[in-house]
Amino acid sequence: MTNRKGGLSKVFDYFCNEDPFAEGLSPCPGCPLELALRLLGKILGSQDLVMTGTPSCSNPVMTGQNVGAWHRLTAYCTLMTGAAANATGLSRQYRRSGQDATVVCFNGDGCAADIGFQALSGAAERGENFIYVCYDNEGYMNTGVQRSGTTPIGAKTATTPVGPKQRGKSTRRKNLPLLMAMHRIPYAATATLSHLEDFAKKLLKAKEKKNEGLAYIHLFAPCPTGWGVPTHQAIEVCRNAVRTNYFPLWEAEKGIFTLTHQVKKPKPIMEYTRLIKKYNHLKEDELERIQEEVDYEYEFLRHLTEFRKCVATKHQTAGE
Numbered sequence: 675m676t677n678r679k680g681g682l683s684k685v686f687d688y689f690c691n692e693d694p695f696a697e698g699l700s701p702c703p704g705c706p707l708e709l710a711l712r713l714l715g716k717i718l719g720s721q722d723l724v725m726t727g728t729p730s731c732s733n734p735v736m737t738g739q740n741v742g743a744w745h746r747l748t749a750y751c752t753l754m755t756g757a758a759a760n761a762t763g764l765s766r767q768y769r770r771s772g773q774d775a776t777v778v779c780f781n782g783d784g785c786a787a788d789i790g791f792q793a794l795s796g797a798a799e800r801g802e803n804f805i806y807v808c809y810d811n812e813g814y815m816n817t818g819v820q821r822s823g824t825t826p827i828g829a830k831t832a833t834t835p836v837g838p839k840q841r842g843k844s845t846r847r848k849n850l851p852l853l854m855a856m857h858r859i860p861y862a863a864t865a866t867l868s869h870l871e872d873f874a875k876k877l878l879k880a881k882e883k884k885n886e887g888l889a890y891i892h893l894f895a896p897c898p899t900g901w902g903v904p905t906h907q908a909i910e911v912c913r914n915a916v917r918t919n920y921f922p923l924w925e926a927e928k929g930i931f932t933l934t935h936q937v938k939k940p941k942p943i944m945e946y947t948r949l950i951k952k953y954n955h956l957k958e959d960e961l962e963r964i965q966e967e968v969d970y971e972y973e974f975l976r977h978l979t980e981f982r983k984c985v986a987t988k989h990q991t992a993g994e
C-alpha cells in the first residue's frame with residue numbers, strides 16, 4: 675500500500691500482523707465494529723492476544739455462531755456485571771503461570787459505564803494488568819437501542835422517545851473516559867475509527883502500559899442501525915465527532931492529559947448531528963444546549979491538559 679507521495683502509507687505500517695478474524699463477520703451493514711475488531715487484532719498481533727467480553731454486539735464476533743468460530747484467538751465471554759473481574763482473573767492466572775498474554779476486555783458502553791462499572795473501577799484502582807476497551811455506541815444496541823449512561827442529551831432511543839412529553843434523553847452523557855483517567859491509571863485514552871493511526875498508537879501504548887496497571891481505551895463508534903446513520907457514513911460521523919469537539923482525541927498517563935489531535939477551528943455541532951437520525955427532532959435551542967455541553971466538556975479537558983505545565987513547573991521549582 676502506498677500513499678500519494680509513493681511511500682509506504684503511515685497507517686498501514688501499523689497493521690502488519692496477520693488478521694486473526696475470518697472473512698465476512700456479521701454485524702449490521704455499515705457497522706464499524708468489524709473494522710474495530712480486525713484492526714485491534716492486526717495491531718496487537720494474535721500471538722499472545724486473549725479476548726474477553728460480554729453479551730453485546732461484539733459478542734457474536736468473539737464467540738462465533740452455532741459451532742463456528744470467527745477467529746483463531748483465545749476468547750472467553752462472561753456476564754456483564756463481572757467483565758473486568760473476569761479479565762482480572764485471566765490476566766493474573768496467565769502471569770502466575772509465566773505465560774505472556776495481552777488480555778483485552780472488549781465491551782459495550784452499557785457494560786462499561788453502567789452494568790459493569792463497579793468491576794471496571796475496582797480493576798483500575800487495584801492496578802490490574804489488562805487492556806479494557808469500551809466500544810461506545812452510546813446505548814444498549816444489541817437488545818434494541820435502549821439508552822445507556824453514555825447516551826447524550828437529546829438523543830432518541832427506544833427508552834428515551836420523542837413525543838409530546840419527552841424530547842429524547844433529558845440528562846447529559848456520563849464522561850466515562852474522563853472518569854477512568856481520574857483513577858490515575860497508567861493509561862487512559864479516547865479513540866475513534868476515522869483516526870486510525872491515532873487508534874493504532876494508543877493500542878500499542880496500552881499494551882506497553884498495562885504492565886504497570888490498567889490501560890483503558892474509549893472507542894467512539896456510531897451504530898448505523900440504532901442511530902439512523904446511512905450505512906456508508908459511519909466513518910464520516912466519527913470524523914465529524916472529532917471536528918466538532920464532540921469527541922476530542924486525548925490520552926492521559928497517570929492523570930497527565932495530552933490532546934493527541936488538535937482541532938484548529940471546531941465546526942458547530944450541527945455538522946455532527948446532521949447525519950444522525952436520532953437527532954432529527956432537535957430544534958435550534960435544543961442544538962444550542964448540546965453545543966453548550968460540548969463547549970463545557972472541551973474547556974474542562976483543555977484545563978486538564980494545562981495541568982501538565984503546573985506539575986512540570988512545580989517539579990522545576992523544587993529542583994527536581
Ligand SMILES: Cc1ncc(C[n+]2csc(CCOP(=O)(O)OP(=O)(O)O)c2C)c(N)n1
Pocket residue numbers: 729730731732753754755781782783784785786789809811813814815816817822
Ligand atoms: C446483567 C445483565 N443485564 C442485562 C443483560 C441483557 N443484555 C444483553 S446484551 C445487552 C446490551 C449490551 O449493551 P452494551 O454493553 O452497550 O453493548 P452493545 O450491544 O451496545 O454493543 C443487554 C442489556 C445482560 N446480559 N446482563
Ligand code: SF4
Pocket residue numbers: 701702703704705706707731811815816896897898899900
Ligand atoms: S446494532 Fe448497531 S452496533 Fe450493533 S451490530 Fe448493528 S449497527 Fe453495529
